[in-house]
Amino acid sequence: MADPSPHQMVSCPYNKAHQIEHYRMHIHLQKCRKQYPNCKKVSCPFDSTHMVNEMELDHHVRTCPKRELLDQQMYIIDNDHRPVVELQQPPPIRCEENWDDDACSSSYVPDPAKMPSHIIKKVKGATPSERRKARMEAIANFKPRE
Ligand SMILES: [Zn+2]
Numbered sequence: 276m277a278d279p280s281p282h283q284m285v286s287c288p289y290n291k292a293h294q295i296e297h298y299r300m301h302i303h304l305q306k307c308r309k310q311y312p313n314c315k316k317v318s319c320p321f322d323s324t325h326m327v328n329e330m331e332l333d334h335h336v337r338t339c340p341k342r343e344l345l346d347q348q349m350y351i352i353d354n355d356h357r358p359v360v361e362l363q364q365p366p367p368i369r370c371e372e373n374w375d376d377d378a379c380s381s382s383y384v385p386d387p388a389k390m391p392s393h394i395i396k397k398v399k400g401a402t403p404s405e406r407r408k409a410r411m412e413a414i415a416n417f418k419p420r421e
């Protein structure tokens with residue numbers, strides 16, 4: 276059931292003879308409910324702390340602020356189901372900040388085309404012994420600072 280537009284005339288839950296514009300209904304209800312002090316109270320399905328007259332429940336669930344909150348949360352939850360693209364930071368080049376450190380600057384080649392010295396390169400298409408040699412060289416060149 277679609278919500279009435281603000282200026283749509285809706286009938287008062289207490290008295291169908293009361294035709295009130297929807298956006299003013301809550302004002303009318305404040306006055307009108309006083310004539311029905313013994314009306315059964317029920318709790319709002321969206322927030323159990325909302326005690327409303329059973330007669331008003333229909334109106335209340337349509338205008339309950341908690342319902343809007345719930346709708347917004349549903350929307351946010353929906354968004355969370357979208358795939359999240361994680362940005363991966365490149366590995367930090369630890370030597371960059373330590374040009375005065377001999378152990379570092381001697382092994383660091385400032386050539387952007389080359390990988391930082393602390394990354395052990397994989398040699399593709401090499402024989403196992405060549406790969407091992409390349410790996411050992413990379414390890415030999417790799418000088419951890421700590
Ligand atoms: Zn009324």
Ligand SMILES: [Zn+2]
Nearest residue numbers: 319322325339
């Ligand atoms: Zn409510």
